[in-house]
Amino acid sequence: MKLTLTYALFVVVAGAFSLVVVYLAMRFVPNYPLGDVNPQAAAVATRPDILQALVKASGVALLSLALVGLGVGWLIAGRVLRPLQDITRAARRAADGSLDHRIGLTGPRDEFTELSDTFDDMLARLQRSFDAQQRFAANASHELRTPLAVSRTMLDVAVADPDGQDYRRLVSRLRETNQRGIDITDALLQLSALDNTQPAMERLDLADTARGAVDTVREEARTRGIALFADIDPAPVTGNGVLLRQLVLNLLHNAVRHNLPTGGSLSLATGPDPARPGHTLLAVTNTGPSVSDTVDRLTEPFLRGSGRLAEQDPTRRGHGLGLAIVSSIVRAHHAELSLAPNPGGGLAVRVSLPGTG
Structure with missing residues (x-):
């Protein structure tokens, strides 16, 4: 209605301006007293008569323009706003919780398309986010329920047969x-904090951090028979x-615990990122089972794809949040994370971080 009234008002104002210009121009038409020259001549309209008739015709014309402006303006406004109405209906459906629909507006490229x-x-991003959130809630409930269920089972067994229990071993298992x-x-x-707070930043050399991390996991890698290689340049x-x-x-x-049972390898490298000038690259590559079918979802919480199941050994068991935390840390640093399966199995991880420039 607002657009219709705007169109009609514009048409009326434009018409009125044109008629005013004509009216002012007519005032300069010579007013010859023809009746004084030839009294027998037929009556001739004088300038005042012409101006009076023009005023009456102008009123009729403006009324007609107003009616035409309202009618045509209503049609034009409806046609122009139809895409916006489609978007509004889609937004209402989204507000009701339906995210699986798309507008798919066709036509020439303009502001509405x-x-x-x-x-x-x-809508697509929201749907992916909500789907991931639902999976996260379901997986978190399962992961947190598992140790509670195990503890309850051990306690029920102990209550059922108190004399036949090795309480030292029971307490140790309950503690684990x-x-x-x-x-x-x-x-x-930690995952929640990373997604809701901005960490303090400083200039540092990632090479020093990498050396310390390599020293930390070296013994575990040696125990599992995994060859560890480090190519650490200033970063x-x-x-x-x-x-x-x-x-x-x-x-x-992650690279150590999801490697081959024997004869595996792991490499870490730091240095300038050749693909992104001004950035620093951290690359971690390991052998292991094939992960090509799940690599795109490995950063989702609790996901352990094919060949990435946690071990039974509690000292080496993961909880499916390692790469999810990595992804959150990468986002917090405005960096770029890429995961790619190795042709022979295992995973290649590249993290490109902003430099100190």
Whole structure:
């Protein structure tokens, strides 16, 4: 209605302006007293008569223009706003919780088609985010329920046969199970904090962080028979030292614990990123089972894809949050994370971080 009234008002104002110009021009028409020259001549309209008739005709013309402006303006406004109505209906459906629909506006590229495409992209991202959130909630519930269920089973067995229990071993197993629940909860809290706070940044050399992380996992790699190679060059970055150390450790632990049973290898490298000038590259590559079918989802919480199942050994068991935390740390540093399966199995991880420039 607003657009219709705007169109009609514009038409009326434009018509009125044109008529005013004609009226003013007519005032300069010579007013010859023809009746005084030839009294027998037929009556001839004088300038006042012409102006009076023009005023009456102008009133009729303006009324006609107003009616035409309202009618045509209503049709034009409806046609122009039809795409916006489609977008509005889609937004209402999204507000009701339906995210699986798309507008798919066709036609020439204009502001409405750009808005439609942007809205469709937003719906797609929201749907992926909500799907991931639902999977996260379901997996978190399962992961947190598992140690509680194990603890309850052990306690029920002990209550049923109190005399036949090795209480020292029972307490040790309960402690291990409880510690696993604590580790999962701590990891969830860390993941939540990374997504909601901006860490303090400073200039540092990622090479020093990488050396310390390699020293930390070297013994575990040796125990598992994994050859560890490090090619560490200076890697100045702007970041948070604690989080970057956690990032490198998570990648190394992930590479060690999801490697081949025997004869595996692991390599870490730091240095300038050849693909992105002004950035620093951290690359971690390991052998292992094939992960090509799940590589795109490995950063989702609790996902352990094909060939990436946690071990039964509690000292080497993961909880499926390592790469999720890595992804959050990367986002917090405005960096870029890429995961690619190796042709022979295993994973190649590249993290490109902003330099100190």
